[in-house]
Amino acid sequence: MILDKNIIAGHNEKELAKHQQQFNFLSEQTGQAAAILEKLKAFQVAIPSWALGTGGTRFGRFAGAGEPATLEQKIEDVGLLHALNQSSGAISLHIPWDIPTNATAIKELAAQHGLQFDAMNSNTFQDQPNQAHSYKFGSLQHTDKAVRKQAIEHNIEVINHGVNLGSKSLTVWLSDGSSFPGQLNFRKAFQRTLESLQEIYAALPADWKIFVEYKAFEPNFYSMTVGDWGQSLLFANKLGDKAYTLVDLGHHLPNANIEQIVALLLNEGKLGGFHFNDSKYGDDDLTVGSINPYQLFLIFNELVEGLDAKGLNHATDLGWMIDASHNIKDPLEDLLQSVEAIQVAYAQSLLVDRAALEAAQGNNDVALAQEILQQAYRTDVRPLVAEARLQLGGALSPIKLFREGKVRAALIGERGEKSVATGL
Ligand code: RM4
Ligand code: MN
Ligand code: MN
Numbered sequence: 001m002i003l004d005k006n007i008i009a010g011h012n013e014k015e016l017a018k019h020q021q022q023f024n025f026l027s028e029q030t031g032q033a034a035a036i037l038e039k040l041k042a043f044q045v046a047i048p049s050w051a052l053g054t055g056g057t058r059f060g061r062f063a064g065a066g067e068p069a070t071l072e073q074k075i076e077d078v079g080l081l082h083a084l085n086q087s088s089g090a091i092s093l094h095i096p097w098d099i100p101t102n103a104t105a106i107k108e109l110a111a112q113h114g115l116q117f118d119a120m121n122s123n124t125f126q127d128q129p130n131q132a133h134s135y136k137f138g139s140l141q142h143t144d145k146a147v148r149k150q151a152i153e154h155n156i157e158v159i160n161h162g163v164n165l166g167s168k169s170l171t172v173w174l175s176d177g178s179s180f181p182g183q184l185n186f187r188k189a190f191q192r193t194l195e196s197l198q199e200i201y202a203a204l205p206a207d208w209k210i211f212v213e214y215k216a217f218e219p220n221f222y223s224m225t226v227g228d229w230g231q232s233l234l235f236a237n238k239l240g241d242k243a244y245t246l247v248d249l250g251h252h253l254p255n256a257n258i259e260q261i262v263a264l265l266l267n268e269g270k271l272g273g274f275h276f277n278d279s280k281y282g283d284d285d286l287t288v289g290s291i292n293p294y295q296l297f298l299i300f301n302e303l304v305e306g307l308d309a310k311g312l313n314h315a316t317d318l319g320w321m322i323d324a325s326h327n328i329k330d331p332l333e334d335l336l337q338s339v340e341a342i343q344v345a346y347a348q349s350l351l352v353d354r355a356a357l358e359a360a361q362g363n364n365d366v367a368l369a370q371e372i373l374q375q376a377y378r379t380d381v382r383p384l385v386a387e388a389r390l391q392l393g394g395a396l397s398p399i400k401l402f403r404e405g406k407v408r409a410a411l412i413g414e415r416g417e418k419s420v421a422t423g424l
Pocket of ligand 3: 248250251283323
């Protein structure tokens with residue numbers, strides 16, 4: 001389904017008067033709307049192909065109706081999101097959940113929807129039917145060379161799929177680790193993983209990046225071989241210039257200071273990108289900004305400061321991806337909420353008075369420093385985000401339009417009640 005431009009225009013017409021009033025007020029209040037708008041308009045967030053169907057927990061999955069059953073339908077769904085918000089112009093694929101059997105046709109379809117291919121994701125955390133060796137005891141770390149070889153070859157195959165689609169990066173998330181003390185020799189597991197990653201690294205095209213994603217626990221519960229940013233950074237440093245650390249917001253131990261981690265990785269030139277989501281307990285994969293929006297703002301505050309200090313491009317020098325999905329919301333509404341939460345945090349961090357903050361820090365004026373941050377955080381920047389959408393041809397209120405336009409009902413009409421997405 002392709003959303004008719006007239007439907008968006010009609011919706012915007014109805015919303016316009018109220019929006020303009022709010023936007024004008026905010027512009028006057030902040031005095032820097034034009035510059036922020038340009039940055040917002042350039043900023044795109046990639047949608048994960050595995051989040052377009054309803055996610056499950058280990059207790060069960062309640063499939064929604066009209067889920068995209070094929071890669072083509074997933075691309076259509078991301079196209080719908082992008083038509084609504086003009087800020088979801090990329091899709092991140094998981095292999096083998098979404099194998100592009102005809103890469104040229106898939107690339108064309110994506111281009112019709114204005115989409116590019118962001119990082120490719122490999123999967124050595126599940127066994128596939130007819131697979132020669134099992135990943136039960138790990139993949140790149142495995143004690144058996146044949147298993148490692150199979151996992152390395154899979155990653156190289158994923159790179160090749162990505163090359164055909166015009167992607168420029170590979171994200172490797174490993175479930176490798178151990179669940180009981182004594183199971184694994186940590187040193188040797190690290191070394192074997194490094195050697196496997198080196199073989200994958202050697203297969204990367206010159207203009208590609210590899211992102212090493214860490215996670216504190218799950219599915220292994222005693223040790224994870226890439227368990228935190230330190231371990232990921234060790235791998236990335238040993239691999240070389242094309243290797244970076246990827247931060248998934250849900251992959252830390254409780255109360256970790258993610259904004260500090262991000263600031264230091266960025267300063268080292270080793271921050272590759274993000275998997276955005278939110279969580280209260282662990283890898284909850286909840287909608288971005290739904291639990292702890294202040295943390296998200298503080299992360300963006302460090303990003304903007306660090307990117308500017310290094311003269312980097314906000315929109316293109318890091319990988320901006322969502323990794324969220326769950327059981328009880330319409331995935332498309334959920335993703336619209338996630339993208340908007342990211343844009344809000346980004347816009348708020350652009351509002352921070354950097355010169356005043358630096359002066360307050362220099363003077364050890366703790367209260368003033370906090371005031372400056374919270375002045376930005378407590379500004380309702382949603383009219384700015386909406387104005388960016390409007391200027392790009394998107395909808396002023398994407399979720400409202402998604403509902404009023406009965407988009408899900410139309411998708412159910414096309415795909416049926418029982419259409420189920422591939423993924424977890
Ligand atoms: C993992 C990790 C990976 C994602 C899989 C589905 O916890 O976040 O990035 O690809 O889940
Ligand atoms: Mn992730
Ligand atoms: Mn995760």
